Amino acid sequence: MGERNIEEVDLLVLGGGKAGKSLAIDRARAGWNVVMVERDKIGGTCINVACIPTKALVGSARTLINARRAAEFGVDVGGEPSISLERLRRHKETVVGGMVAAHEKLFTDSGMDFVLGTARFIAERTVEIQTRTGRTRTVRGHDVVINTGTVPAPPRLDGVVEAQVWNSETILHLERLPDTMLVLGGGYVGCEFASMFATFGTRVTLLQAPGQLLPREDPDIAHQVAEILTGQGVDVRLGARAQAVRREPGHGDIVVTIARDQVIRGQELLAATGRSPVTADLGLDTAGVAVTDRGFVVVDEHLRTTAEHVWAAGDVAGSPQFTHAAWHDFRILRTNLTGGHAVTTGRLVPYTVFLTPELARVGLTEGEARAQGRPVKVAKIPVAAIPRAKTLHNKVGTWKAVVDADTDQILGAALLGHDSGEVISTVQVAMLGGLPYYQVRDAVLTHPTMAEGLNLLFDTLHDQPPQPQGTAPLSGESPGG
Numbered sequence: 470m471g472e473r474n475i476e477e478v479d480l481l482v483l484g485g486g487k488a489g490k491s492l493a494i495d496r497a498r499a500g501w502n503v504v505m506v507e508r509d510k511i512g513g514t515c516i517n518v519a520c521i522p523t524k525a526l527v528g529s530a531r532t533l534i535n536a537r538r539a540a541e542f543g544v545d546v547g548g549e550p551s552i553s554l555e556r557l558r559r560h561k562e563t564v565v566g567g568m569v570a571a572h573e574k575l576f577t578d579s580g581m582d583f584v585l586g587t588a589r590f591i592a593e594r595t596v597e598i599q600t601r602t603g604r605t606r607t608v609r610g611h612d613v614v615i616n617t618g619t620v621p622a623p624p625r626l627d628g629v630v631e632a633q634v635w636n637s638e639t640i641l642h643l644e645r646l647p648d649t650m651l652v653l654g655g656g657y658v659g660c661e662f663a664s665m666f667a668t669f670g671t672r673v674t675l676l677q678a679p680g681q682l683l684p685r686e687d688p689d690i691a692h693q694v695a696e697i698l699t700g701q702g703v704d705v706r707l708g709a710r711a712q713a714v715r716r717e718p719g720h721g722d723i724v725v726t727i728a729r730d731q732v733i734r735g736q737e738l739l740a741a742t743g744r745s746p747v748t749a750d751l752g753l754d755t756a757g758v759a760v761t762d763r764g765f766v767v768v769d770e771h772l773r774t775t776a777e778h779v780w781a782a783g784d785v786a787g788s789p790q791f792t793h794a795a796w797h798d799f800r801i802l803r804t805n806l807t808g809g810h811a812v813t814t815g816r817l818v819p820y821t822v823f824l825t826p827e828l829a830r831v832g833l834t835e836g837e838a839r840a841q842g843r844p845v846k847v848a849k850i851p852v853a854a855i856p857r858a859k860t861l862h863n864k865v866g867t868w869k870a871v872v873d874a875d876t877d878q879i880l881g882a883a884l885l886g887h888d889s890g891e892v893i894s895t896v897q898v899a900m901l902g903g904l905p906y907y908q909v910r911d912a913v914l915t916h917p918t919m920a921e922g923l924n925l926l927f928d929t930l931h932d933q934p935p936q937p938q939g940t941a942p943l944s945g946e947s948p949g950g
């Protein structure tokens with residue numbers, strides 16, 4: 470490497486996503502010499518272009534729904550509620566801007582060396598950084614963490630580049646609210662944006678190649694998600710694989726060809742067809758870091774890559790693509806970099822799809838449990854049965870839980886309905902604590918809350934007698950009757 474001036478540090482973090490920034494802050498506060506390199510997004514994907522701006526906009530969509538339904542609650546809001554694109558943008562930017570500013574301060578206060586620039590390996594544990602200010606720095610870490618995330622994967626379709634379609638990042642510029650929009654892909658991104666834009670007043674057509682939305686979910690739940698979207702005005706087309714895309718001259722309509730030469734058109738198209746890892750230009754070969762055939766960094770259960778003292782975390786390491794999973798990866802790395810042996814194996818990673826109402830999931834689906842050959846019993850209730858849902862006039866949805874018929878352990882749950890993303894944590898904690906379903910059924914839960922619906926959900930399984938209601942006294946003595 471010639472006459473390069475190599476800066477030696479304890480920890481070098483490439484990419485300041487949820488996993489990397491949390492580790493960099495933590496280790497810098499502990500007195501380590503830390504360099505974190507971030508290409509362009511202070512705070513990473515989640516706060517700039519993913520969870521936070523989209524959920525800010527979901528908040529807008531829900532406010533609009535509530536305003537439209539105000540009369541049902543005896544409230545007169547006067548006139549037809551509507552959105553202003555400019556105010557919507559300002560709302561989103563205020564939320565994002567506040568979090569970016571807070572992160573900048575956190576980085577500085579932690580004592581880390583935060584470098585805005587692009588990193589690339591030039592040797593083992595050694596990167597060259599082209600900084601935003603035009604400098605070139607060479608830094609070697611005793612330990613290196615790769616946390617470069619994922620970016621929207623453009624669909625492999627003829628004409629897609631020329632048609633200037635949107636992805637989950639470009640759509641957030643909110644330059645116009647189209648009258649009609651095509652959404653390609655019925656996964657998390659497609660369902661959330663379809664629900665949001667349909668609420669804002671765009672006529673959305675959602676094209677999904679498989680025969681159901683959210684293919685990881687049980688068909689009954691996915692079917693109800695489709696019904697909810699349809700009820701919001703989304704034209705849901707299942708089994709509709711796009712073959713080619715073109716935009717008509719003069720920035721006219723987008724025309725998508727689907728099976729059997731059928732075409733479908735809209736003013737804009739959102740491509741929501743998955744995400745690709747950011748590894749191609751990282752020089753990983755030079756560093757001895759192997760990648761999978763899809764480009765994700767190969768890691769073991771400790772998040773170690775194939776190169777000594779090089780670790781990877783978050784989306785790029787093939788972890789479940791959720792911010793809370795990346796955050797858990799941080800905790801694993803913190804343990805492992807300080808002499809411990811934490812693993813990713815067996816962790817329970819829930820998630821919530823923020824359509825309105827939301828779908829929250831934890832553990833196994835019914836299909837997955839049966840595929841594992843487990844004896845299962847299934848609890849199911851309509852959300853309309855929950856008193857809280859009645860008070861809110863928000864009775865859409867179904868709750869479902871899968872229980873091991875031999876052990877009575879809760880294996881998983883799919884809660885589709887108002888505030889399900891909050892309630893799922895209760896199910897998760899019960900699962901983590903190994904509680905049999907009947908302890909949740911018989912727990913005294915606050916009335917009238919959505920969580921109280923868990924009593925009703927598990928009450929549909931009639932095969933265990935009611936358990937004593939008292940909890941163990943704090944002294945740990947016999948709970949009695």
Ligand SMILES: Cc1cc2nc3c(=O)[nH]c(=O)nc-3n(C[C@H](O)[C@H](O)[C@H](O)COP(=O)(O)OP(=O)(O)OC[C@H]3O[C@@H](n4cnc5c(N)ncnc54)[C@H](O)[C@@H]3O)c2cc1C
Binds near residue numbers: 513519793
């Ligand atoms: C539209 C959308 C909505 C989402 N909503 C949710 C949600 O509601 N809840 C949820 O849990 N998850 C959600 N996700 C997923 C979530 O955003 C990701 O799983 C999470 O951000 C991954 O974090 P990470 O730690 O892997 O790194 P990221 O946050 O992806 O960070 C990687 C960073 O590395 C930087 N980088 C890349 N290459 C280099 C380089 N060579 N040098 C320096 N820096 C580099 C990038 O600029 C980026 O900032 C959503 C995703 C999308 C697309």
Ligand SMILES: NC(=O)c1ccc[n+]([C@@H]2O[C@H](COP(=O)([O-])OP(=O)(O)OC[C@H]3O[C@@H](n4cnc5c(N)ncnc54)[C@H](O)[C@@H]3O)[C@@H](O)[C@H]2O)c1
Binds near residue numbers: 657676820
């Ligand atoms: N609320 C959340 O937690 C949240 C929200 C958004 C995104 N995310 C994360 O982001 C990741 C990416 O989400 P996503 O929705 O982009 O990907 P995805 O893989 O979940 O869904 C993409 C869908 O597009 C379909 N598709 C692909 N090509 C197609 C074509 N030519 N025509 C029609 N359909 C086609 C696929 O079959 C698939 O069902 C997810 O894995 C998720 O973890 C999470």
